[in-house]
Amino acid sequence: MDHVRAALYLDFDNVFSGLYKLDPDVAVHFAEDPGGWLRRLATTATTDGVRRWLVLRCYLNPAGWVYRADPDGEQTRLYFSKFRPSFVRAGFDVIDCPRYSSTKNAADIRIVVDAVDALSADTRYEEFVIASGDSDMTPLLQRLRRSDRRTMIVSPADAAEAFTAIADQVLDSQHLLALVQGESVDLDDEADSEVEEGFDEHVNPADGDTPDAGQSEAYEAFRSIVTYEYTAATEPMNMASLASRLRTQLGPSVSDSNWFGFGSFARAVASLTLPNLRMSQHLLWDTRRHRAPTTATATPQRVALPDPVERLGHQLDLPRMPQPWWPAIYRTLAEYARSQRFNWTQCTSWARDQLREQGLPISRNAVGFVVRGTSFGGCPLHRQPPPTADEIAAAFVGNVLNRADAAEITFSDEEIATVRTWLGAPPENSTEQVGQAENSS
Numbered sequence: 001m002d003h004v005r006a007a008l009y010l011d012f013d014n015v016f017s018g019l020y021k022l023d024p025d026v027a028v029h030f031a032e033d034p035g036g037w038l039r040r041l042a043t044t045a046t047t048d049g050v051r052r053w054l055v056l057r058c059y060l061n062p063a064g065w066v067y068r069a070d071p072d073g074e075q076t077r078l079y080f081s082k083f084r085p086s087f088v089r090a091g092f093d094v095i096d097c098p099r100y101s102s103t104k105n106a107a108d109i110r111i112v113v114d115a116v117d118a119l120s121a122d123t124r125y126e127e128f129v130i131a132s133g134d135s136d137m138t139p140l141l142q143r144l145r146r147s148d149r150r151t152m153i154v155s156p157a158d159a160a161e162a163f164t165a166i167a168d169q170v171l172d173s174q175h176l177l178a179l180v181q182g183e184s185v186d187l188d189d190e191a192d193s194e195v196e197e198g199f200d201e202h203v204n205p206a207d208g209d210t211p212d213a214g215q216s217e218a219y220e221a222f223r224s225i226v227t228y229e230y231t232a233a234t235e236p237m238n239m240a241s242l243a244s245r246l247r248t249q250l251g252p253s254v255s256d257s258n259w260f261g262f263g264s265f266a267r268a269v270a271s272l273t274l275p276n277l278r279m280s281q282h283l284l285w286d287t288r289r290h291r292a293p294t295t296a297t298a299t300p301q302r303v304a305l306p307d308p309v310e311r312l313g314h315q316l317d318l319p320r321m322p323q324p325w326w327p328a329i330y331r332t333l334a335e336y337a338r339s340q341r342f343n344w345t346q347c348t349s350w351a352r353d354q355l356r357e358q359g360l361p362i363s364r365n366a367v368g369f370v371v372r373g374t375s376f377g378g379c380p381l382h383r384q385p386p387p388t389a390d391e392i393a394a395a396f397v398g399n400v401l402n403r404a405d406a407a408e409i410t411f412s413d414e415e416i417a418t419v420r421t422w423l424g425a426p427p428e429n430s431t432e433q434v435g436q437a438e439n440s441s
Contacts, residue, residue, distance in 0.1 A: 002049030004150075007118055007125045008038075009111045010092070011132035012060040012080065018133060018156035019180075020066050021375045022173055023344040024382060030180045031083035034058075035090040037180045041129070044185050045152070045169045054123060057114060058092040059107035060084060061099060069384075108132065112140045119147050126150060130167075133157035141166040158376060158403055161315070174368045177344045182252070184264050218253035219260045223272055225249060230274050236285035236293050238353065239265065308415040309422050312400065315409055319366040326424035328360055329370050330389040330396070337386035347371060347381060373399040390426040397425035 012031075019027035030037060042051040062081035070076050087094050097107040111130065118125055128144050130137060133155030144151050145166060153164055156173040164170045175185050225246060229237065243265040247254050254260075259268040266279055276287045283293050303322050305313065312318040332351045340346070348371060352364045370392075371381060377395030379387045387395070397420055404411065411419065420428075 003052040004046055004048050004050070004126050005054050005123065006051040006127040006129060007055035007115070008041075008053060008057070008129040008131065009055075009115060010058045011107045011111060011134060012058050012083075012087075013064050013097075013105060013107060014132045014134055015154065015156060015176075016080065016083075017066065018173070019176065021380060022156060022372060023177060023342065024068065026177055026180050026344060028078075030176075031080075032086050034087050034092065036182070038090060040179055040182065040185075041154075044179065045171070046127075048126075051127065051129075053091070054125065055118065056090075056092045057111075058087045058094045059097045059105075059110055060087070060094055061097050061105045061107070063098060064105070073384075108134045108136050112137060115140055116143060119144070119149070127152065129154060131155070133159040133163075135159060135163040138163045138166065158372070161407070173372050174344075174348075174365070181345060182254070183345065184259065218250055218257070221250060222246065222254075222260065222268065226269060226272060227274065230277075230284070230286065233286070233290070236283040236290050239269075239279070239284055242284075306418050306422055308411055308419050311409060312404060312419065315407055316400065316403055317369075318400065319369055321362065321366065323422050323424070325360055325362060326422070327389070327393070328355060328358060329362065329367060330393045330424065332358075333367075333371065333374070333381060333392050334387065334389040337381045337383075337392075342380075342382035344368075344371070370396055377402075393423070393425050394428075397423045 016027055016031055019030055038053070038056075042053065060080055060083075062079070062084065064080040065077040067075045068078040084094055095110060097105040097110060099105045111132070115128055115130075118128075127150040129152045130141070131154040133153075141151055141153075141163065150169075151167045152169040152171065153159065153167040154171040154176060155164075156176050159170075171179065171185070178185050226242070229242060246265075259265055262268040262271055269279070269284065270277070274286075276289070278285055278287050278292070280293070285292065303320050305320065309318070313320050329351070332354050333347070335354070336342075336347055336350055340350070348364045348367045351367045352362060355362045355367070373396040374381065374387075374392050377397075377399030379391050379395030381387065381392075400423065401411075401416065401419065
């Protein structure tokens, strides 16, 4: 098998902190088991062969830390130095980057110098993977492109478009969360797709696809469980719930083989050639025994947006949705935060399914866009006490406007008011009043 000679440069502080804002448990898993996601990254979004990691460098500030709640609810410091041995065991060359000032640790400069040095090495590195959302490294990507090297950015944060546009591939927050958790990473699934597609009319197994020989036992267990569940079902089955149960029952064999070589849960199910099987993006059912589920409310072909919101769609990939859909997303996310322990994958799937039941065909990508914006807006869903719908809306809209400002998108006061109204932001003083009422009670 052909290999791609690759070099990976990881700005640990940048990536870990970004992941931690989105999902603390996944961030810790990222840092404690780098070998797991590194093996999966070797086969993600590459067409020329498996990546062979000739350079693995992790730039880490050993004195860096984040707050983490202990079992008693007390806030303790989780120091980055704890994770150093994990990266050493995974084969990384860990380079300590203590802070030079209150805000900078010079990791970005070290990465630039090392990557440029690699361009003149005797070995020709065919691909450079830069794990960082720091747009200061835009000139580095331009330099790598001039040298005709492939580049990939891995970033959980909302990196500047000028930075990401230069790269051949971009793994954003949703892709990275999936990668760390051993789920399928589909870079062809556009991040700004806001509306779910309709139901598929037919499901056909992929011609010639068979599980790897080493996975035959696990695949037969998969066949047995799915066949039993399918035969026993009295109504259409939720695919996300079934896939989650199978991951629990079958263990690492699912993630390590990427659904037995089929690449997705749906394709693996299709390979079983179950009788009378139909599938949508959400459900599977037997056309003879089950009533076919009805599709969600028809989606407008193209939503007419106010001009400032239209500009945000073009510049920031803001999902293009009718105005009433935004408050529905906030209410649904608030309900999730109140009722369940936060997990990114479960949250985005659960919220999508709940919204679909309300007749709103909002995609998981659009939900993820809001969850990410809420987290970086300072109101993560894993916060305690759980955030309210108004707090989620305020944090999300604040993040959108801050990103617009950083991208030098200029709005008048009236245009800002239009954006806030369209996105369903509460009055600017309402969340302060809620917080004051809670403190006084």
